[in-house]
Amino acid sequence: MWIVADAGYDVMRLAFLLRDLPVEILGRLRSDRVMRRPTPPRVYNPTGGRPPKHGGEFIFKDTRTWGAPDVETKSETTRYGTAHAQSWDRLHPELQQRAAWRDHTGKLPVIEGTVIRLQVDHLPSGGDPKPLWLWWSRPTAAPAETDLAWQASLRRFDIEHFFRMIKQTLGWTAPRLRDAEAAERWTWLIVAQCREVRGLEPVSRCRGA
Structure with missing residues (x-):
């Protein structure tokens, strides 16, 4: 199972x-x-000293620290043009004893994963296509897996924007419904609105009615 999250998590x-x-x-x-x-x-080391816990830095804004990617792919898409993906294996953050880790007991863990950078030609909105950075809890990734990961992330955007639209534009969460049956009926009305807007078949066929 995958959990695909935005930058706020x-x-x-x-x-x-x-x-x-x-x-x-x-x-x-x-x-x-x-x-x-x-x-x-x-x-x-004959002079002693504590062995390092972390390797060198990988700074997103400094290409000099990246080195050669472990995987590099290019894919043609209908919405974004050419999608250029690069991934680096076994990268981890240097955790500090604060925020979510404030009450952690013992040594702070080293949590390795794959870092993916995606650059596309253009956005459907016409905006400036800035690079998309992803971290995946899988420590290493093959080319096909790297492509699957960034595609899953872009799909999350589509789903998120759909729910935002039905909440803000179609008023899915506006009524204060008192029971589950009323909520289900209202949800199907929202689905019917969506299909009406898109000019698709009646919603009754989706329910098998």
Whole structure:
């Protein structure tokens, strides 16, 4: 099972809390994030000192820190033109003992995942297509898996905008309904409105009536 989230969610925290379940977390990240590479192999140091816990920095806004991607794909889409995806394996955030991790006991975990950067030619709205950054709780990803991940994220946008439309434009949540049957009838009326707007078949056929 996948959980696909927007940038407002702490996807690394979700991945940690759900680590014992058959769940994968995929979420959008802000473009100012900094991740860390895997911990380098421990090398004997005659002068002593604590071994590093994190590898080098991966700074989203600094291409010099990226290095070669582990996966790179290009796909032609009908809505976005060419979709250019790059992914880097086993990147993790350097967690701090604050916010969601304030009450964490013991050492802070290293939560590795795949970072995906998606750049498209254009947006359906005509706006400026800024890069989309994603973090996936799967530590490594093959080319087909990388494409599946960014496609799932874009699909989340479609679903989210649909629910926003039926709430704000069609008034799905406006009535204060008292029972489940009334809520179901109202929901089917909203579905009928959607199909009427799009010029599709009557909603009665969808219900098998």
